[in-house]
Amino acid sequence: MALLSVEDLSFAYRDREILSRISFPVDAGEVLGLVGPNGCGKTTLIRCVDGMLTPKSGRVLLHGQDLRGMHRREVARAMAYVPQSTGNRTASTVFETVLMGRRPYLNWTVSPADEEKVVEALDLLDLGGLAFRKVGELSGGERQRVMIARALVQETGVVLLDEPTSNLDVRHQMAVMEVLSGLAEERGLAVVIALHDLNLAATYCRRLLVLAKGSIYGHGTPEEVLTPEMLGSVYGIEAVVKRDLPAPYVVPVRPGQLQEGV
Amino acid sequence: MEEIVALREGYSRIRKTRAAFIGGLLVLLVILIGVAVTLGSAGFTVGESYLAILAGLFPGTFTAPEMADVIVWDYRLHRVLFAVAAGFGLAVAGAVMQGILRNPLASPFTLGISSAAATGASVAIVLGAGFVGGEYLIIANAFLFALLASVAIYGMARYRGVSSETMILAGIALMYLFSAVTSLLQYVGTAEELQAVVFWMFGSVGKSTWPKLGIVTLVLACTIPYLVYRAWDLNALAEGDEVAAGLGVPVERSMMVFMMVASLLTAVIICFTGTIGFVGLVAPHITRMAIGGDYRTLIPASGLVGAVLLLAADSVGRSILAPQVLPVGIVTAFLGVPFFIYLFMHRRNA
Numbered sequence: 001m002a003l004l005s006v007e008d009l010s011f012a013y014r015d016r017e018i019l020s021r022i023s024f025p026v027d028a029g030e031v032l033g034l035v036g037p038n039g040c041g042k043t044t045l046i047r048c049v050d051g052m053l054t055p056k057s058g059r060v061l062l063h064g065q066d067l068r069g070m071h072r073r074e075v076a077r078a079m080a081y082v083p084q085s086t087g088n089r090t091a092s093t094v095f096e097t098v099l100m101g102r103r104p105y106l107n108w109t110v111s112p113a114d115e116e117k118v119v120e121a122l123d124l125l126d127l128g129g130l131a132f133r134k135v136g137e138l139s140g141g142e143r144q145r146v147m148i149a150r151a152l153v154q155e156t157g158v159v160l161l162d163e164p165t166s167n168l169d170v171r172h173q174m175a176v177m178e179v180l181s182g183l184a185e186e187r188g189l190a191v192v193i194a195l196h197d198l199n200l201a202a203t204y205c206r207r208l209l210v211l212a213k214g215s216i217y218g219h220g221t222p223e224e225v226l227t228p229e230m231l232g233s234v235y236g237i238e239a240v241v242k243r244d245l246p247a248p249y250v251v252p253v254r255p256g257q258l259q260e261g262v
Numbered sequence: 263m264e265e266i267v268a269l270r271e272g273y274s275r276i277r278k279t280r281a282a283f284i285g286g287l288l289v290l291l292v293i294l295i296g297v298a299v300t301l302g303s304a305g306f307t308v309g310e311s312y313l314a315i316l317a318g319l320f321p322g323t324f325t326a327p328e329m330a331d332v333i334v335w336d337y338r339l340h341r342v343l344f345a346v347a348a349g350f351g352l353a354v355a356g357a358v359m360q361g362i363l364r365n366p367l368a369s370p371f372t373l374g375i376s377s378a379a380a381t382g383a384s385v386a387i388v389l390g391a392g393f394v395g396g397e398y399l400i401i402a403n404a405f406l407f408a409l410l411a412s413v414a415i416y417g418m419a420r421y422r423g424v425s426s427e428t429m430i431l432a433g434i435a436l437m438y439l440f441s442a443v444t445s446l447l448q449y450v451g452t453a454e455e456l457q458a459v460v461f462w463m464f465g466s467v468g469k470s471t472w473p474k475l476g477i478v479t480l481v482l483a484c485t486i487p488y489l490v491y492r493a494w495d496l497n498a499l500a501e502g503d504e505v506a507a508g509l510g511v512p513v514e515r516s517m518m519v520f521m522m523v524a525s526l527l528t529a530v531i532i533c534f535t536g537t538i539g540f541v542g543l544v545a546p547h548i549t550r551m552a553i554g555g556d557y558r559t560l561i562p563a564s565g566l567v568g569a570v571l572l573l574a575a576d577s578v579g580r581s582i583l584a585p586q587v588l589p590v591g592i593v594t595a596f597l598g599v600p601f602f603i604y605l606f607m608h609r610r611n612a
Contacts, residue, residue, distance in 0.1 A: 047504075050507070050508060051507075052504065052507050052508075072507070072510045072511070072512055073510040074510075075510065076508065076509050076510030077510070080508060081504070081507075081508035082508075083502070083504040083505060083508070091550040091551070091554050091555035092497075092500075092501075092554060092555045092556065093276070093554060095269065095272065095273055095276075096276075096497075096554065096555075096556055097501070100494075100497055100498055100501065100505075100509065101509065103494050103495075103497070103498055103509045103510065103511075104509060104510045106494055108491070108493070108494070108558070112270075115269075115270050115273060116266070116270075118269075119265075119266050119269045119270065122269065123265065123266075128265050128269065131269050131272060132272050132276070134554075147505075150505075151508075154509070
């Protein structure tokens with residue numbers, strides 16, 4: 001059984017339909033990349049899956065259980081969500097911000113075991129040296145890693161991330177994706193990541209889900225999904241997809257250059 | 263391994279700093295209470311003041327100097343403790359509002375609750391109209407108008423969808439509306455009424471009595487433990503709605519409950535004191551700068567900072583032009599603003 005499965009999910013703001021009939025499963029150990037142009041509904045989909053938005057129809061199953069019948073705290077123990085980076089300006093330290101991820105388990109006091117989990121997550125995301133700096137004083141990329149660390153200490157089977165690498169340089173993009181795909185494999189997590197960078201998605205995701213105007217355009221391995229035809233009709237760009245590398249690599253070209261044989 | 267130990271030691275150091283900060287504030291507050299009780303035309307030493315306080319608490323064990331116990335217990339102590347309770351409550355209300363609205367400018371004053379109370383008082387003073395007659399007309403009006411403002415914010419937020427932006431905009435709009443109503447009442451009122459309204463708005467703990475102190479203490483005793491108990495939810499909400507929801511906090515319901523608790527705290531204090539704007543804004547900021555933002559300690563520590571600020575301001579107000587007494591609302595701003603500006607300028611450079 002899939003850890004997370006979305007069944008026939010539609011969502012509308014008043015009468016404007018944003019998502020229409022989305023279905024997909026995510027298995028334990030799998031990293032699913034959610035790709036598509038700006039405004040195609042990636043964020044809305046993630047927020048529906050997390051239960052923050054209520055879909056018009058369809059349902060989300062977590063370990064086979066309907067999300068609507070679950071208590072918020074139960075959901076928080078089963079599914080973590082890393083929102084798109086915000087200008088977080090709180091006075092909390094990195095350590096305490098990550099500690100907040102234990103909230104679904106904490107009563108009031110913090111146990112040594114909770115602290116240990118925080119330390120472990122800080123270490124995984126290379127944040128040990130920043131532990132007692134204030135989050136508001138960090139760079140965008142550092143802050144993003146803090147948010148991911150917080151999701152990891154939630155110890156959930158499912159992790160949803162909305163553009164987790166948008167503020168990172170290439171080294172940290174890869175480091176974050178390595179951590180996520182490594183954890184998916186080791187701990188059997190189901191990870192859903194909305195990504196803009198198609199090549200990063202192709203490198204780290206087992207499967208990609210292409211959203212276009214609120215519907216699924218394609219769903220499959222990066223090799224199946226990343227084609228010049230898809231890039232043309234979904235993004236409206238001309239591109240070459242190189243296939244002689246470990247993962248397919250999308251090289252966009254300026255309009256008209258392909259015909260000239262450049 | 264070493265790093266793990268270092269990190270855990272670091273966190274335990276933070277916890278110790280917080281405990282020390284709270285302990286230090288408690289000591290400071292107790293000393294300040296002793297000093298504040300000595301202030302006035304009949305002069306005692308600080309020692310005699312403590313003796314008079316203890317004599318009242320344990321009549322057999324301690325004996326106070328003549329008259330000291332009467333003056334301390336009948337005239338001074340309730341005022342001093344009222345300043346403590348008011349400062350504590352306003353600071354906690356400010357801390358909660360700043361957290362759930364994620365806005366450093368949020369406070370009972372900026373959200374229109376104080377100006378609604380002022381309008382309530384003005385209606386009582388100028389029109390003599392109110393929900394409860396007699397002696398408590400002004401107090402009841404101020405209290406009910408303050409709650410009315412928070413219910414209005416609640417209603418608008420419910421209609422538009424609960425978010426910090428909606429609440430802040432609704433609060434600011436209400437602040438202007440209530441200020442305009444108060445101005446209108448001042449405009450149509452007689453000179454005496456105008457004076458009474460203006461004096462009410464200065465904010466003062468001079469009208470305190472033991473029963474009033476009792477009411478405020480009771481509300482504090484009911485609300486503060488609840489807020490401390492839900493500190494993790496406040497921590498999560500301060501990070502943003504989406505984060506809080508992801509961590510399992512029922513966002514809308516919690517925001518509403520916290521907003522109502524903070525409003526109740528504010529209303530029950532300012533209906534007795536009039537507008538005291540500055541403590542609720544600044545005490546939480548000072549506390550955050552000192553010990554960080556964990557609401558488990560931020561709530562009690564902000565309360566103590568607020569209590570110390572308000573009591574210090576009232577003591578200065580009572581002594582600086584003695585026997586004239588300056589209203590505490592004015593003194594708090596004069597003392598607090600430079601201190602606050604110093605703090606954040608200093609921090610920027612660091």
